[in-house]
Amino acid sequence: MKAQILKAFKHQQLVDMMYMANDGSISKRRVKILKVSGDSFQAYCFLRKEERTFKMDNVLSAFPVIKKERMIV
Incomplete structure (x- = not known):
């Protein structure tokens, strides 16, 4: 999971994750990663609407949020 978190942080992507x-x-959260340090990271949690600290070991899955733009013709 650490690799996905670091990659999302590097590219400033939002992440959907399952967190224990x-x-x-267990909860599903959408976060924007602000800082990574050691075995934890700080992120803005859209579920709680505040900045939180998460443990890398407690992240069960993490996927970048992919925005698809739709064009009306």
Whole structure:
């Protein structure tokens, strides 16, 4: 997972991720990664609407958000 997080941070992409909290609950979150340090990273969480710190080990899956532009002809 660390490679996907670093790649998204480098390209400033939004990420959809499945995250497991310390209590074992799982949530789907969309985040914008702000800072990566060691085994954690800081990101703006659109679910909680605030900046949060996440542990790399607790990220179950991470996918970059791909925006498709639609053109009306």
